[in-house]
Amino acid sequence: MSGATHAAAPGPRLYDRTTELAAVARLSAGAGTGTGGVLFVTGDPGEGRTALLARAAHDFPGTALCVAAPPHRGPWSGVRSLCAALAPHPPAGRRALRLARGEAGLAAAVGSLTAGRPALICLDDLHLWDAHSRAALTTAWREPGSRWGGTVWLVSAARHHRLPDVPDAEAVRLGRLTRDGARALLGDLCAVPPSAGLVERLLDETAGHPGVLAAAVRRLASAPVTGTAVPSRPLVDGAVLAEVYGGLVDSLPADSRRLLAVVALTGRTEATDPPHPPGRSEADTPVPKSPGRTHVDTPAPEPPGYSEAPDHAGSLNRSEAAEPPHPADLPQGTAAPVGSPRPREPERAGAGRSSQAYEVGLGAVLATARATRTSVEPLDGLIAGGLLCRTGDALRFEDPFLGRAALASAPSGIAPVPPPVPASDPTLVRGEGHRADRLGPPPAVRALTPVVRGRAQLVRGLAALAGGPVMDAHEALLQAAELLGDREPAEASDARFLAMEAAWAGGDVAACLAALDPGKAARGTERDFVVGLRAALDIRLDQARSVLARVVARDGVEDDPRLLLRAGSAALVLGDTASAARIHARALVRARAEHRSALVPRVLEHLAYAELRAGRYSRAARTAHEGLRAAEQTGQHNVAAHQHAVLALVASVAGDGRTVTEHAGRALDTARPHGLVQAATLAEWALARAEFGHGLAAQATARLLPLVRQGPRSGHFALRMLVIPCFVEAAVVSGRRAEAREAAEEYAIWAVQGIDGTxxxxxxxxxxxxxxxxxxxxxxxxxxxxxxxxxxxxxxxxxxxxxxxxxxxxxxxxxxxxxxxxxxxxxxxxxxxxxxxxxxxxxxxxxxTTGGVTDPAALGRLTPQQQRIARLVAGGATNREVADRLTLSPRTVDHHLRSVFARLGIRSRVELPGVVGRWDARPSG
The missing domain is CATH 1.25.40 (Serine Threonine Protein Phosphatase 5, Tetratricopeptide repeat)
Known part of the structure; x- marks a missing residue:
């Protein structure tokens, strides 16, 4: 793109870009209102970033210009190109450049050139701009919107580029085409319609990638095939991929390019081009309509969980499915990836046929790297940037086309090494490897960086937290936090928070305190939460109350569900159940809006417990049922156990003994082997309340006694005081007054702390x-x-x-x-x-009278004689007086009266006045 205002030529036709164009429309509206704004567009090479910018510039009603990355990346080269594009005369551009490089900054320079008029500035390939220019742009974008007037910015960057942290910025990520979109793009690219067989081959092999589709069509046009058969050679080969991905591969450091080639070569046996379906035929060779023009792309509104953007881009749509996820959002209960997981894409052209995953064992990659003298240091950066993913002990390319491009550009002399010795090897069967095991981890593990090992531990901890022993999860998460440390402070902070949650679920106060280390990078909500909770666990309640109150008060400005979870937990510790329910409900809305499916069950777990503490049992039941479904769908069995315990407590309120037994039993089946002390305490409490409600006070007292005592068989430390009132009531009825009195005295000390409103x-x-x-x-x-x-x-x-x-x-x-x-x-x-x-x-x-449960309409179902008797008795008449009044025998009156009692569901004549009174008070008709 050149830096110039757009012409009147028609804008490029885009397919499947409804979501992206809507974001551009919102950005353009900001120019009209004078509020400014920034929109980031990210994507893989060839997915249509440049075409989207051209379309936005064409559609913008005011001044619009597009500035490409300068060919030379010297200091300030990008800002120089921007000022030259904005200024109609070179002297004005030079003055603007001096302003931008001086104390006034880029915001003042751009403002002097646009004079406050609505303007759209499109910057292409931000990742190729020089560092000085990127820093100046970031500083300018962080200026308040009023400084910009009507200027808005549309900025494109490669998906692996870390976007600057700009408040209120929005970001969209381009994706692949649906099959219908790819077919429509192919029609634009080809002047002569190709045969049906060739069309299907192209759609299959390009897998919905618009840039690869355009490059394949250009290659066919430059080297036409003859005959009527579809060519047997691959239509998407190394030359096509080099045209699309060559810029990305060449822009990487030499060590990173070499390591990508090692990964591709090591996994080449799993990543071969598939044979095309036999029997294809073609009629004509496609010819591009305009050799110098590429129309792109893209999917229509993408399904939930696919369209997203990085954390740091401000107000974004985010999902755990497409970029390096936050540790709190990783799917639990499965071997979650350490890097970015495989995205959940819409149905793509050729999905499953030409998009090989290039998955290869990490040990084989490390062995090949050693054999070829290739450094593995760039591995962290390649994973963090989304170019590679790690799942367990396997690596794969996030974009399969990048893997094939790296394979095509592999330097000579690199070859895969033999696979590791299988476990059935005789030396291993004889146990000769035990001496090496004692010396420490194998070389493959020692070669990994602390960040990679920390993320691996994080995954193990999340898997245990989801469906294993929670104290195992606590240890793994603490190790992950130590390995990540200052290298990845945000991930380390989340690992410690999750370790605290694991220890909390396990009822271990000392382990909770061990996990509550604020760290050097903790600020704001995270630091206050750690300091306040440590004070609460140390029974320094005055200090805890003031600090945690700040966390709760800050929920109004937090949008991250992770931080909202901390604020909601702080409210529960303070006993502010109304705020806890409100904050967790807000966290739920945010988690769903961002499609963070792995986080939703945990938020519902916290929300159900908050509703239960607030005494809103019907809401707690509804939330727990929803959370139970979400937990089972994501394999988070420990969360499901907690929801079963909540449902058991709700059922104990309703007096449904069978439901209590069912849910409590399912909760205990998981809680006991996994050490879920909190869920087990809730389940036992529910069983005891159901027993007491059915008159089994002695049995309920025996069940509750371990929960209110301290010791190895005690209940959860945070629930112990909540259970005492129920225990005192059951113990008094069963005659164990001494134990009840002892528990009540301890409860009295706790009640004055103001932690629980009731x-x-x-x-x-x-x-x-x-x-x-x-x-x-x-x-x-x-x-x-x-x-x-x-x-x-x-x-x-x-x-x-x-x-x-x-x-x-x-x-x-x-x-x-x-x-x-x-x-x-x-x-x-x-x-x-x-x-x-x-x-x-x-x-x-x-x-x-207990007539409140009797339907007054039942009186109308009595016979006329029974109604007369009921009214007389309700008026205070005796059986003898009724007999004399109606000329009946007293025995007949007594017979009719028993029938009246049975039909009305009452037991004595003293309840009749209430039923008759409500019958008479009913409106007629």
């Missing part, structure tokens, strides 16, 4: 249950008053039920009916049928 109310209930004489009346009243100010209606209803039960047993049935009726209504609203039935039976014992 703790003061539940402490008052515990004291009421343990107090002698008439003292419980005061404590029950105090508990109800405190419940009114802290929420959690279910716990308030449990207090009212305990209060009403105490009043009834003190022979005060009239006073007991009010608390019991309120408890019954709350349990019914919460669909806690088991607890509602308990309240209903207590209310009946006081002589109160």
């Amino acid at each position: 703790a003061p109310a539940q402490l008052a209930r515990c004291r009421a249950l343990l107090a002698p004489g008439e003292e419980p009346a005061y404590w029950f009243g105090e508990a109800v008053r405190r419940h009114d100010s802290c929420g959690n209606d279910f716990e308030r209803a449990r207090t009212l039920l305990a209060y009403g039960t105490w009043l009834r047993r003190r022979r005060r049935p009239g006073d007991a009916r009010g608390p019991l009726s309120d408890a019954l209504v709350t349990f019914e609203r919460a669909a806690a049928e088991g607890w509602a039935e308990h309240a209903r039976s207590e209310l009946r014992a006081t002589g109160g």
Whole structure:
């Protein structure tokens, strides 16, 4: 591209670029409003970056210019080309260059040349610009939008290039064509339509790559085939790939080019060109319409998980599927890649036929590198840049065409070495290799850099965290953090956070503290979270409260789901369940918007627990069901166990014993062998609540006792205090008052810390249950008053039920009916049928009505005689008085009254006034 304003010639035709053109339209709108903006476009060679810039310049309503990378990369050469393109006269361009290189900066220089008018500046191939110019551009782009006026920037770069960190920038990544898009592009490239057989061969071998398709067509035009048969030679060979990828390969350092060739040569036995399908024929040789013009490309709206951009590009669409993922986003439970994983692409032309993966064992690559005296130091950079991927102990090219291009450009004298000795070798069978094993890791492992080994440990830790023993995950993640260290501070920080989560799930406070090292690079939310959580675990609550409160307050400016998870966890530690639920819900929205499918189950796990702590049981159940599905789909079995435990607790509220047993059993099946102390504690708590709800107080007490005691068989340290109120209630009923009193005294110390909003109310209930004489009346009243100010209606209803039960047993049935009726209504609203039935039976014992569960319409299903008897009895008449009034015998009245009770679902005549009153209050019609 040359630096000039666009002409009136029609813009290039693009295919399958709906998403990218929409981003360009948003950028252009920013020029009209005067807010400015930056849009990055990344892609592999030949995927159409230049064509997209040309189309954007053509469509822009104001001044638009395109500036290519200067041929010479001397200092300030890029800025010099930009100023020359912007300035109509050379003196103005020289003045602008002096401004750009001086203290005023590039923003002032561009502003002086555009004079605030709307302008689109397209910069092509940013990765080929000189370092001085890139630094000046980055500084200018970080200026507030008001400095730019109506100037917007559209910048293209190779996919492996690290984009600058620009606030509010957007980025799009170009991809391959769908088969229909490739077919349409082929029609534009060929003046004479080729035969159907040749078309299919081209679509198969080019695999939806627009640049490779154009190069293959040009090669056919320059060396036409004869006859009617489709040529047997490959249509996409080394010459075609060198035309498209030669610039990328040549721009790499010599050591990197040599290492790419080693990887390609080592895996050449798995990466041969496939034979074309027999029976193909061609009629005409395609001829390009315009030899100097290449139309590109591309997929229409790409499916979720494919269109994305790097972390550092500001406000982007991001997925774990196409670039080096963040450690927190790596798929768990599988052998996740260390570098960038294979992208989930749309259906491409020729997918699966010509796109060989070039996958080869890492050990074989290292052996070939040693044999050919090739340095493996560039391996980290090639993986981080997305040119190579690592999956377990295998390497492959992220772009198979790059692998073939590297193979075509391999220097002479490089050949693969024999494969490693198989495990069945007699020397290994005899055990002669044990001495070497004792001396340390094999040479292949020692040759790896700390970053590569750290990422390998990170993958092992994530796999264990997803579906293995969590303390094994903790150790692997800590080792990963140490190896990554200052080399990759962001990944090291996430590895430590995940190690802390593993230790938290395992209930190990010391291991949590070992993982909470802020590191030198930690700032803002990450550092405050580490400092605050360390203080909380050390029981320095005053210090923890102030620091963690900053983390929670900062959630409004965070968009990264990883940081939102930290803020939500801080809110849970502080007992702010409302904020925890809100923050985790926001993290869920962000994770889904960015298609981070491996992160979604973990966010749902945190959200379900926050809803459970807040007493919103129906929401917790819905979230847990959704999280369970997501965890099972991604193989995160430990997350699934936690969701089963949450569902068991929700079922214990509803009184569904069978569901409690089912979910608790499934949670414990995973939690016990994997050391998930948190999930096991929740599951045991759910079983105990279900037992207590069914009148098995002694059994519930025995199950809860280990959870509230300290020691090797104790429950989770963060749940221990939450379980104590339930234990005290069950222990008092089962006659174990001494143990209940001991637990309540410890709970009293914790309740005053303000960590749990419901703790003061539940402490008052515990004291009421343990107090002698008439003292419980005061404590029950105090508990109800405190419940009114802290929420959690279910716990308030449990207090009212305990209060009403105490009043009834003190022979005060009239006073007991009010608390019991309120408890019954709350349990019914919460669909806690088991607890509602308990309240209903207590209310009946006081002589109160439980008609709240009787449908008033049932009165209309009585016979006329039964309705008359029911109304008279509801009015206070005795059986004898009803018999005299209706000229019946008392025995007949008694028979009809029993039928009335059965049809209305009530047990005594004292409940009739409520049912009849509601029947009369129903609107007519």
